[in-house]
Amino acid sequence: MPYIPHTDADVKMMLDTIGVNDIEDLFDEIPRSLRCQPMDKIPQGISEMQAAQLLGKCAQQDVRSLCFIGAGAYEHHIPAAVWDITSRGEFMTAYTPYQAEASQGTLQVVYEYQTMMASLMGMDVSNASLYDGASAMAEAVLMAIRANRRSKSHVVLVAGSLHPNYRKVAHTIVANQGIELVEIPFDGTGGHINVASLQQYSGQDIAALVIPQPNFFGVLEDVDILTDWAHAQNALVIGVVNPIAMSLLKEPGQWGTDGADIVCGEGQPLGVPLASGGPYFGFMCCKQKFVRQLPGRIVGRTVDSEGKLGFTLTLQAREQHIRRSKATSNICTNQGLAVTAATIHMSLLGAEGIKQVALASHANCKLLSQHLAELTGVDVIFNRHYFHEIAVRLPKPVASTLAKLAQQGIQAGYDLSADYPELGQALLICTTETKSAEAIKTFCQALADSII
């Protein structure tokens, strides 16, 4: 029997011990009337070999192409060592480290992760992960409302230049608690939040301001000015950042005079494959003073009964299994394995390596924009500094252009026209270090051909 080790003799002995005649007797507390029929719509079982053939066919249908889509998920080189080690049974098949003494491997990994992530963000502390970037941002909003002692407001300002799906997820998650997410429109020329558009909120009671860096268009926000403005309103600042970019761009802890208060984002670029959208992981860091409002697991270093250093889950009194309805969040299972991968990934690349990835990704995007400048009818939409991703306007409908390029095995970018109709036929294109100069040329040539 697949995955079941019992022999007939075992079953008989076990039933005898229990004192019943057959396994069916063990279900005798379930009302007869509720018992269900055989699950006929589920196919019959197959062998591992047959499954390999079946899934092999599915995999073939997922066409492998030259991908210039970014939009929140980024194709970076992942050292083979990362998942080779992450996939070891001891990491992969362990549970959440409730028994600290039997889980020092996982716990130390998380402690190292927290250290790396806090440092990358320039923040004091980090949690052990949330589900993904979008849900992490929603948790950040809830946390800001709890943490901001100077505000009674349930209003949070959110940059309209933030990833549309992040705004949607945040809405799904926070709206039931009566929290209002107010969208700040972005500047039509720069693609960033112009501080002028915030002036109407000056003096109002605002719980927090959410600032992306870079924003959804790849454009760089004036994080210093925005941070200082928010702090002047007694609002907390929530940064939503790309962790690769943070090796290069000013870290949230240094934004404005006092730095961001909470930082979150999508951890995927740090060693997690694109994988159709997940599992990724959301990261979250904050200032020390807010640590008791931080959702999710946190690992602390302590000593054992002999004085030896060791690691354990800590501050559990914030969590649902202790605090129940008063917990900082309902999160229980997080994205531990992806965090393990990210920790190994950051260790292999180091600060210098991640910076090189950022630089090479960005240099490729500059190269791309130079090539695009030669195409008549294709315009870069925003005139501000950017990081490794740009929005362009096409002379033809984006949808049909994308379809044409898809036929040539090119995924040309993310169609902005549904989320931002005001931008016209706009396409968001991303390059990482994985795109060679040759690939960029191929892409631009194909784009040129498709818009003739």
Next chain:
Amino acid sequence: MPYIPHTDADVKMMLDTIGVNDIEDLFDEIPRSLRCQPMDKIPQGISEMQAAQLLGKCAQQDVRSLCFIGAGAYEHHIPAAVWDITSRGEFMTAYTPYQAEASQGTLQVVYEYQTMMASLMGMDVSNASLYDGASAMAEAVLMAIRANRRSKSHVVLVAGSLHPNYRKVAHTIVANQGIELVEIPFDGTGGHINVASLQQYSGQDIAALVIPQPNFFGVLEDVDILTDWAHAQNALVIGVVNPIAMSLLKEPGQWGTDGADIVCGEGQPLGVPLASGGPYFGFMCCKQKFVRQLPGRIVGRTVDSEGKLGFTLTLQAREQHIRRSKATSNICTNQGLAVTAATIHMSLLGAEGIKQVALASHANCKLLSQHLAELTGVDVIFNRHYFHEIAVRLPKPVASTLAKLAQQGIQAGYDLSADYPELGQALLICTTETKSAEAIKTFCQALADSII
């Protein structure tokens, strides 16, 4: 620096400690005149990402096809667990277990392997592997000459129905020691060794007889009769067998009255991928009385200083590192990791599972032969019982037929015409359990089309 952990500061401190100025000084005992130029013909280094792109392109050129080639290497389903565990760093990156106490993992695996392999072959003992099936057979010939106390002969009879490459390899390896391999022609109708053709050697001093089962054509040999004949001549019997087949066919230990003396073969079908030809592993088993003549590593069970059971390399006095020029063989490094995989594979399948593999492979071949019977001009060459591989004669040249089928992504079999011109346009076709009825039909249809 790739894989080198030294910082500049390290290097300086180390050179200071040694008392030299630079690394170059450490090579000052090499005569200047011999020092070489930079290795300009070797390409410059590339990153892991670039290597992945490069090798990805190479892999694409290795067309993945529907493979009906057997001829000594067989495509079987390999459970994912096999290589997931085998590739763990502790197995993969350990050396030969010279320090037994720090190598109990590898040593126990080999002990378990020896037990399984000896039992599968019906023999008393097994070694820890040789390079591959062919070189194992060569070692078996050398061993037989050493072990056969009743014979002074350097003549070994080898079935002509044995894999041609095995015969070639044996020749390369044993000829320099003046050993003569005499080929016994196979029966033109049955494809097996007819005991009649041995009669001319009756009464002669023969060191050993080499019997394949199944033979190169997939045909079953009369192993009982051949074994008894050889023993009657005081010759030892060397069996060369397919280990999957041994779950079904009579094990060498039961051949004839006394059983084979030495058994060897290719271990690849037991969980090792086709992988362009290697690494595979050669197995070798023998009767207890010959164990001191067995080449290669052997693991024994013993106790530690507290009486606890443990494992260690044993009978090392046979080996080159102790016995040097008097060793049973020059083998040192063997195919340990492949043996680890095979041990896990055999554990997962069990006796019953391997038998099912054998049965399904053979049933597929029967299905194939039924389909082929419908093709005019295509004849099964031999009229004997076979196991999962058959030789057929084609009405067109094999080479061009193979080329045609290759274009359709079908590897139709092994061309016998070079090794056995007497068989005409003969093709050796194999099926394993991996070939679905559908695939077999596709193949036969394509073959039919190609010979019109």
Next chain:
Amino acid sequence: MLIFEDSKPGRRAALQAPQAQADTLDIPSEFLRASKPCLPEVSELQVVRHFTRLAQKNFSIDTHFYPLGSCTMKYNPRGVHRLASLPAFLERHPLAPDVHSQGYLSCAYGLQEILKEITGMPAVALSPMAGAQGEFAGVAMIRAYHNSRGDKQRNEILVPDAAHGTNPASAVMCGYKVREIPTASDGDVDIEALKQIVGPQTAGIMLTNPSTLGVFDRRIEEISQLIHQAGGLLYYDGANLNAILGKVRPGDMGFDVIHLNLHKTFATPHGGGGPGCGPVAAGPRLAEYLPTPRVGKDGDSFYWLTEQDCPHSIGRMSAFMGNAGIILRAYIYCRLLGREGLHRVAEYATLNANYLMKCLAEVGFELAFPERRATHEFIVTLKKAAKTLKVNAMEVAKRLLDYGFHAPTTYFPLLIPECLLIEPTETESKEELDRFIAAMSSILEEMQHEPELVRQAPHTMPVHRLDDVKAAKELDLVWQAE
């Protein structure tokens, strides 16, 4: 040793980063970072060795029996992991066009169909990324339902006191007040108390059945009627589905919405904390509120249902499509087991639990509900031992580690004092259970004759008992160079 202690300025795993192109950097310095983050500077071998050694410090399913109640730590098939990790799946961008994604989409659709059959519910959404997110989605759907009917006075969700902590926390995140329902002495919900509490303010109830007490609530039909009559809806916490797979379906019990933990019942590995996946299945009342995105089918081709297709959806739960890799794993697992295999899961999980319960009782452990059948798990209480022998559940749990077994869940559910919640799962052999029984029996001896040995446990782990109080008081959450 921490990886940071291996670090040395200037060291690199040089093959892992592209050549820098710093000369081309056009971003003005005001946007740039001034100081380098503290990431380790180590070689590739140092990294491999460090994390390989760390891995060896963990207990895991692949190395140890792990009878952690409520967590369903069963074998995570390697074949499933392999197939879900095919390069084509790993390399696909979540926003890749549907024409490039038919393989993944067909698998996700296939899982939706399978889960419909298993739950007895007409519609499924796969996107929630863990059980708790599934709970949130389910309760948010209940809220959307009441809202759509203008039924806005319903501001309470009922939750049994035995419920998992995520239940009340999720209800609160949806803006509800939580009312606790007590448990009767037989382990079922105290139905008389429930009758007192239910009313026009009741939005719904969250139930786990079999409950986290390891028993199946026999009066589920009555409860269901009670809630529905009061205008409330029933939420099913599917974390314990392993106990009833193919035996009874939440839809047939009267539930309106359910989440499933793919990382429990469907054997996807738990990764030392995650990721999981918490699909939500809904009955006719709630199907239209399911979160987006879901997979639809049109003829032979599959596509993403968008917000336009599902106008009443509670919306998105994740930036992309949820934990696709876990979805794939669950799908493959279901295909491998097939209908017969899935059915057997509950049978053997239940057999193992009942056998273990019986044997532990025989060697002298006290059961929380000795008159009840175990489901896939059951509870031992050390209440008496704690009093008479002064050895508590936590200490017994730690001592088990020395015997090479992961501890059961301790101190949950909160209402059973000094409890051990034990879940063996169907993939453990009788021999393994017998070894566990022998260990427990021997610990019982120790409690009587060498209690200090148990109190000071563990003795054989990489560290001795850790000081949790210090950890929480003197927070050390990130490493600082001395």
Next chain:
Amino acid sequence: MLIFEDSKPGRRAALQAPQAQADTLDIPSEFLRASKPCLPEVSELQVVRHFTRLAQKNFSIDTHFYPLGSCTMKYNPRGVHRLASLPAFLERHPLAPDVHSQGYLSCAYGLQEILKEITGMPAVALSPMAGAQGEFAGVAMIRAYHNSRGDKQRNEILVPDAAHGTNPASAVMCGYKVREIPTASDGDVDIEALKQIVGPQTAGIMLTNPSTLGVFDRRIEEISQLIHQAGGLLYYDGANLNAILGKVRPGDMGFDVIHLNLHKTFATPHGGGGPGCGPVAAGPRLAEYLPTPRVGKDGDSFYWLTEQDCPHSIGRMSAFMGNAGIILRAYIYCRLLGREGLHRVAEYATLNANYLMKCLAEVGFELAFPERRATHEFIVTLKKAAKTLKVNAMEVAKRLLDYGFHAPTTYFPLLIPECLLIEPTETESKEELDRFIAAMSSILEEMQHEPELVRQAPHTMPVHRLDDVKAAKELDLVWQAE
């Protein structure tokens, strides 16, 4: 516990085998097996757990510093393993047509070209499956050369007493007599003795340079002249190539044929015993005798050179094309490192060895050749300690295990009493070397003050000191059910 002890009749890992089709079996019973072999009957989880736990009992490069002299235990890059394991490579049948195999063939050809450059030899064959098989091939080529010239009285191969055991064993397998050459006190070959021994019966000499004594033979040119003048040929054992990569080439030293250990210098993992790969490179005199098959190139396409193409070849060494997976790994490793990287290998391997040698001498260990440079390895001798303190090299080696270091090679080369042959390799950091020095130093203390601690070592491994004598006397090579 043995896997057989987990076994129970009738248990199966059911998903791993096809459905049996026994009804279709047409093979008569006389050919069939009567009894079932003794393979374990276990579940998939039992298998995974058993072998995962066994793995954890090993020391390995991925977990421990492994300074095993003559074995070049360096980091085995994970990226190389990954790329060599691409499904297309793993699935290819060795007899697949060349048109379906251009990818693999181009890699093998690429490695041939790289090895030509590294060795300074005009031709390379990759098929030998380990160093010893490469040695056999090389000596067989020497024999073929003499035979082709009718020079049949040459029946001796000269081998220094310090040589690896495979050298004399390989020569004998080729039908030669072996003459040992002594080593001079400075570690180089005793050239005066050599002059006495060399003569018309000399077929050739097998040299390892740097030798297994950890020194570079400075008079190699003289030796080469001497042998060549006598009509013999020179064989180079390339197991120590790590020491001289990019510094000096065997071809330039005058060697006629060489084997390389890809599983040493080229970082392919050793697998707990193998597989390795022992390519052979040949100078102009011997190129035509190289074993088959090799890879040729015609325009842009690659093909297998067959026996027809190489009529003078000594023939095949393997059923197929040798250890293709190891060949791929070595090729990828060379491409990653490139010419600069390969060059650095020898530099840093030598730096590490000389540093370690110097430091160990400083803490009080006696060097075998204190006046010489270390190459990539060096020898410490415990001759005096064994006499005065009654602690021998084996005991020190075992004690190192307790400190978390794999032991160096002991008792080889045989001519240095109580020796430890220590090879750190270039991929170990200074910190790791310093920790090793500290451990050695502390063992030296123990030898003086607590010798019994050392004599009884190891104390922290899964087993204590094993009884080798019993193992060899009371042979227990296969498990028998009680």
